[in-house]
Amino acid sequence: MASHSESIIREPLITGKNITYAQITNDVLFPVENKPNKAWWIGFIAASMGATLWLFAMSWTFWYGVGEWGLNKTVGWAWDITSFVWWVGIGHAGTLISAVLLLFRQNWRNSINRSAEAMTIFAVICAATYIFGHMGRTWLAYWTLPLPNQYGSLWVNWNSALMMDVFAISTYFSVSLVFWYTGLLPDISAIRDRATGLRQKIYSVLSFGWTGSVKTWQRFETVSLILAGISTPLVLSVHTIVSFDFATSLEPGWHTTIFPPYFVAGAIFSGFAMVQTLLLVVRKVLGLENYITMFHIESMNKIILVTGSIVGVAYITEFFIAWYSGSEYEQYTFLNRFIGPYWWAACMMYGCNVLMTQLMWFKSIRTSIPIAWGLSIVVNIGMWFERFVIIVVSLHRDYLPSSWAMFYPTWVDVSIFIGSIGLFFTMFLLFLRVLPSVAIAEVKLLLKSSSEQAKKKLIEEGHLDPEQVAYYKESLTKFDSVELADYDKV
Amino acid sequence: MILGLFDDPDEMMHGIEKLQKNSVPIYDVYTPMPIHGIEDKLGIKESRLGYAAFCFGCLGGSVIFSIVYYTLVHDWPMNIGGKPHFAMPNFVPFTFEWTILWTAFGMVFTFFYATHLFPGRTPRVMDLRATDDRFVIAIDAKGNIPHDDITRILQEAGAVEVKHNDRKYVSYE
Numbered sequence: 001m002a003s004h005s006e007s008i009i010r011e012p013l014i015t016g017k018n019i020t021y022a023q024i025t026n027d028v029l030f031p032v033e034n035k036p037n038k039a040w041w042i043g044f045i046a047a048s049m050g051a052t053l054w055l056f057a058m059s060w061t062f063w064y065g066v067g068e069w070g071l072n073k074t075v076g077w078a079w080d081i082t083s084f085v086w087w088v089g090i091g092h093a094g095t096l097i098s099a100v101l102l103l104f105r106q107n108w109r110n111s112i113n114r115s116a117e118a119m120t121i122f123a124v125i126c127a128a129t130y131i132f133g134h135m136g137r138t139w140l141a142y143w144t145l146p147l148p149n150q151y152g153s154l155w156v157n158w159n160s161a162l163m164m165d166v167f168a169i170s171t172y173f174s175v176s177l178v179f180w181y182t183g184l185l186p187d188i189s190a191i192r193d194r195a196t197g198l199r200q201k202i203y204s205v206l207s208f209g210w211t212g213s214v215k216t217w218q219r220f221e222t223v224s225l226i227l228a229g230i231s232t233p234l235v236l237s238v239h240t241i242v243s244f245d246f247a248t249s250l251e252p253g254w255h256t257t258i259f260p261p262y263f264v265a266g267a268i269f270s271g272f273a274m275v276q277t278l279l280l281v282v283r284k285v286l287g288l289e290n291y292i293t294m295f296h297i298e299s300m301n302k303i304i305l306v307t308g309s310i311v312g313v314a315y316i317t318e319f320f321i322a323w324y325s326g327s328e329y330e331q332y333t334f335l336n337r338f339i340g341p342y343w344w345a346a347c348m349m350y351g352c353n354v355l356m357t358q359l360m361w362f363k364s365i366r367t368s369i370p371i372a373w374g375l376s377i378v379v380n381i382g383m384w385f386e387r388f389v390i391i392v393v394s395l396h397r398d399y400l401p402s403s404w405a406m407f408y409p410t411w412v413d414v415s416i417f418i419g420s421i422g423l424f425f426t427m428f429l430l431f432l433r434v435l436p437s438v439a440i441a442e443v444k445l446l447l448k449s450s451s452e453q454a455k456k457k458l459i460e461e462g463h464l465d466p467e468q469v470a471y472y473k474e475s476l477t478k479f480d481s482v483e484l485a486d487y488d489k490v
Numbered sequence: 491m492i493l494g495l496f497d498d499p500d501e502m503m504h505g506i507e508k509l510q511k512n513s514v515p516i517y518d519v520y521t522p523m524p525i526h527g528i529e530d531k532l533g534i535k536e537s538r539l540g541y542a543a544f545c546f547g548c549l550g551g552s553v554i555f556s557i558v559y560y561t562l563v564h565d566w567p568m569n570i571g572g573k574p575h576f577a578m579p580n581f582v583p584f585t586f587e588w589t590i591l592w593t594a595f596g597m598v599f600t601f602f603y604a605t606h607l608f609p610g611r612t613p614r615v616m617d618l619r620a621t622d623d624r625f626v627i628a629i630d631a632k633g634n635i636p637h638d639d640i641t642r643i644l645q646e647a648g649a650v651e652v653k654h655n656d657r658k659y660v661s662y663e
Contacts, residue, residue: 021522021622211614223539233590442523
């Protein structure tokens with residue numbers, strides 16, 4: 001219940017003085033109810049230019065075919081699948097935040113889950129464009145479905161990991177969308193009840209007639225909990241199945257049993273990096289410093305450190321097993337990552353993902369916004385190169401040295417990738433404008449228990465262990481949204 | 491409709507207690523966020539959506555398992571290196587994904603159906619601030635008299651405002 005006060009040694013999840021329920025609504029809805037500022041426009045123009053590039057390069061691919069990509073006889077899978085896996089992986093953080101952290105009752109998820117879920121949906125959309133793009137004849141995409149057809153009754157091949165991918169990605173996307181939209185209903189209603197005219201009508205349709213009655217909320221909470229419960233194994237299954245695309249082959253470098261957990265850890269790792277990239281900017285530009293606090297930033301950095309280290313252990317295991325297998329092809333594939341022509345890609349992969357993340361052990365780095373932002377970009381780059389190394393570097397030197405080749409991306413490859421980043425940011429920036437970027441109702445739940453002002457009141461009332469109070473004040477020093485001078489007297 | 495508007499969830503809970511002590515039936519309560527423990531207080535039964543979710547999940551899993559079995563084993567068995575046609579491990583990912591897909595969609599649509607939520611439904615809002623910062627207890631004015639007593643009970647419990655609305659819903663413009 002709201003009246004329960006939380007232990008003082010827990011850091012506040014909402015900072016600021018005199019925050020009321022009304023102010024939370026005002027602060028979160030500010031970007032939705034007002035004209036966008038200059039920073040938004042600059043971002044939007046840049047992003048939509050990227051999206052235009054994506055549209056052009058994708059249309060080019062559809063018109064002239066996948067022959068326009070840099071693939072060759074030896075490297076038949078390269079840039080496209082690399083970017084696909086990269087985007088799907090990024091999507092995983094949103095579900096992790098909204099589902100896994102809900103099951104673990106991590107209340108700090110409440111203010112970041114909405115934008116992270118939105119990010120998931122947009123990232124999966126970007127990933128899906130690569131699936132459709134690589135088909136060549138996109139209009140035949142429905143051939144991946146088990147439909148009765150005129151070719152005898154030849155069905156889809158259920159034994160293929162690619163078929164499993166179709167089911168995993170489509171389920172993941174649609175369940176994430178349902179989860180996200182159901183959570184949005186109360187907040188859309190908050191916009192509806194403050195709007196007038198046409199805006200009110202639009203948001204009224206979108207709100208499905210939500211009223212916030214007791215029974216509605218009760219069912220809403222049941223639905224959220226069950227969706228979280230089923231999304232947790234779902235998110236783990238998705239990247240497991242993506243890793244099957246490789247692990248079920250006989251290709252040295254791909255044919256390993258460590259791939260499923262290693263891919264899942266990498267996905268969460270890269271996803272949190274992308275959440276960090278987005279939120280550090282969003283909190284500043286939209287003025288949400290009181291809701292997305294230094295505690296949130298540090299917690300996410302800790303998750304990046306943990307998952308980055310898991311990925312590091314997986315890398316070491318891969319090398320050990322390659323050596324221990326005694327298979328010279330396997331051994332060569334891994335040695336080739338460093339001594340082959342793509343040594344620089346491997347350096348990017350291991351350097352960005354393992355070495356750079358270890359900096360997160362230092363608190364000063366975890367709590368520095370510019371450094372954390374820079375490192376999140378480094379992780380994004382590193383994780384892209386991880387997939388590149390796994391895919392291209394494993395393929396480019398096969399069993400026959402006469403067929404060894406290099407992969408060079410064409411302008412179409414590069415444009416689709418850069419363009420998809422533009423597409424992603426276009427969707428994300430539009431989301432910030434039309435929907436609440438923070439789950440208003442869920443943040444309101446925290447106001448009476450976990451906010452800075454509630455804790456300050458507790459301190460002022462006395463009755464607390466002075467040692468714990470000192471610990472709490474010490475923990476506040478890292479916050480950039482807390483005025484420490486207020487605590488001198490209390 | 492008599493509406494008691496509170497600006498604090500705990501005071502609103504207190505208001506519910508007071509009304510119940512005075513045997514005033516409560517029509518419904520509208521809040522901007524879920525209030526834990528309110529269902530017990532108002533005697534609302536636990537949601538049965540979990541059962542619906544379970545049934546839909548079982549159905550989804552069975553459907554896709556049957557489809558895969560029919561196509562792969564019955565209708566067009568393929569000889570792939572002499573391996574068995576009924577290769578169960580390959581069925582697992584599809585069965586798993588559709589169990590989850592049907593659970594999610596079945597449960598959410600049951601929720602929308604049971605709660606009468608659908609795009610375009612006119613919201614039956616009694617007070618526009620109930621999605622912002624007001625915790626609203628609604629009492630049917632018909633039959634519950636004297637109204638002044640109810641007003642007084644609400645005010646004593648800490649209501650910041652008590653409204654007597656002639657129309658049930660303010661959102662029907």
